[in-house]
Amino acid sequence: MHCNTSDQAKRTEQKPHSGNGIPRFASFDYLRLFAMVLVTLQHGMAVAGYYEQTTWANVNLGQVGVGLFCALSGYLAFSGGAPPAIGWLQKRLWQIYPAYWITTIAAFLLTWAAGTKRIDGWLFLSQIAGTGYFTHGWELINVVSWFISLILLCYVIAFVGKWLGAPRLILVFVAIITLALLATRSEVALSRHVLTFCVAGLIAQTCPRPAVMLAIISSLLCAAFLWPQSFYAAFSIALLALALAWQTSDTRLTSVTRGYVYEYFLVHGIFLVGLARLLPQQKLFSGTIAIALAIVAAVILKKLTERLVTWVRRDDSTKVSTA
Numbered sequence: 001m002h003c004n005t006s007d008q009a010k011r012t013e014q015k016p017h018s019g020n021g022i023p024r025f026a027s028f029d030y031l032r033l034f035a036m037v038l039v040t041l042q043h044g045m046a047v048a049g050y051y052e053q054t055t056w057a058n059v060n061l062g063q064v065g066v067g068l069f070c071a072l073s074g075y076l077a078f079s080g081g082a083p084p085a086i087g088w089l090q091k092r093l094w095q096i097y098p099a100y101w102i103t104t105i106a107a108f109l110l111t112w113a114a115g116t117k118r119i120d121g122w123l124f125l126s127q128i129a130g131t132g133y134f135t136h137g138w139e140l141i142n143v144v145s146w147f148i149s150l151i152l153l154c155y156v157i158a159f160v161g162k163w164l165g166a167p168r169l170i171l172v173f174v175a176i177i178t179l180a181l182l183a184t185r186s187e188v189a190l191s192r193h194v195l196t197f198c199v200a201g202l203i204a205q206t207c208p209r210p211a212v213m214l215a216i217i218s219s220l221l222c223a224a225f226l227w228p229q230s231f232y233a234a235f236s237i238a239l240l241a242l243a244l245a246w247q248t249s250d251t252r253l254t255s256v257t258r259g260y261v262y263e264y265f266l267v268h269g270i271f272l273v274g275l276a277r278l279l280p281q282q283k284l285f286s287g288t289i290a291i292a293l294a295i296v297a298a299v300i301l302k303k304l305t306e307r308l309v310t311w312v313r314r315d316d317s318t319k320v321s322t323a
Helices: 006-011 026-047 061-077 085-114 121-130 132-136 144-165 167-184 191-206 210-226 229-247 252-278 283-322
Strands: none
Touching: 026 061, 026 252, 026 283, 061 144, 061 191, 061 229, 085 121, 085 252, 085 283, 121 132, 121 229, 132 144, 144 167, 144 191, 144 252, 167 191, 167 210, 167 229, 167 252, 191 210, 191 229, 210 229, 252 283
């Protein structure tokens, strides 16, 4: 059962995401923008030497933003119809990898030219595959790309659920595992966000009534008292619930955010670090210029990626037709 009710149609535009039948909530784009602001603020402050100020009571600004992205991804992954699992995964990988590969190659070339970090073939291959965090932890080139490993893990979970035809069962199972990992502190960095992804997916699958949503959020908040890292899931799901209930329409801001936030996420760290090194005494100015350049780079990366994907797919279709 999916949330394609008449009430939902009234409060959202219900335009499909890229033709896949998934309802589009304009409020989700505001949530994406808020998440990206938090991530940028945390990275900017960290580069400027104020990392400790980005965390209060063990809650990190950037990780709050990551949690929001996972909530959106989890909800959208399980919304709309039920396309074949293989086709669904292929589409997601086409959306992730091309821009990521271009950014990663550029980041490695810049790092090699600057000589600021030691690089090797294994690190490069692992990051190209998107598994950099699994093999090298935080010792990455363009460290924000650790998020790719996280989102790939979430997509694998979604794929297994869709492929087995039991998405709810898989989501509940993985959510229980993540709670156990958080409770024992065996693994935190990924588990806190995978939990968010799974709960958001369950919400998309079950369309709970407001009272049930409140109970879910309250349960996560209670869990956060026992296991503080659960706070990210509680906060993210609470804002997801507000976004689902928020009656708003599409604007230029939401369309731009929707179109370029992923590319901006990939490149903004490169510019923040680069400008901070070029202008170490002018932190606010360098950060502002870095963000402006990152926005421009995101637009260029988006256009370049679209052309590259179109060319590759056209070439593949030509080969098939001539075979």
